[in-house]
Amino acid sequence: MNCPYCDKQAVFLTSKEFYGRDYGSNVYLCRPCDAYVGTHGNTKNPLGTMATPEVRRWRKAAHSIFDPLWRSREMSRSTAYRWMQEAMGLSSKEAHIALFDEEQCKQLIEKVKEQRGIKHV
Numbered sequence: 496m497n498c499p500y501c502d503k504q505a506v507f508l509t510s511k512e513f514y515g516r517d518y519g520s521n522v523y524l525c526r527p528c529d530a531y532v533g534t535h536g537n538t539k540n541p542l543g544t545m546a547t548p549e550v551r552r553w554r555k556a557a558h559s560i561f562d563p564l565w566r567s568r569e570m571s572r573s574t575a576y577r578w579m580q581e582a583m584g585l586s587s588k589e590a591h592i593a594l595f596d597e598e599q600c601k602q603l604i605e606k607v608k609e610q611r612g613i614k615h616v
């Protein structure tokens with residue numbers, strides 16, 4: 496996998512090498528960009544796209560505003576994700592915060608605020 500920010504080849508590491516602890520998974524890392532993504536268990540399949548510290552912060556912010564939509568049982572998880580697809584014009588494959596860049600995170604945060612009628616937060 497190439498780093499989406501600098502286009503150099505990412506380093507493939509075990510979680511033990513990366514975190515100093517074995518989580519039974521692996522990590523793609525670009526050291527110059529400090530961008531990384533974990534894998535599904537002990538495979539080479541990434542969980543999303545590589546993220547810089549800035550993008551990781553935005554994804555976390557997006558999750559913390561989006562997840563309560565379904566965690567609070569206002570809607571089911573699948574309804575919440577379908578709503579996200581429609582609100583953002585994404586396919587079901589694309590509608591995952593783990594794949595989002597900074598702009599998409601910001602867009603989702605705005606849409607959720609609109610949905611919940613929260614203004615100027």
Ligand SMILES: [Zn+2]
Nearest residue numbers: 498501525528
């Ligand atoms: Zn890079």
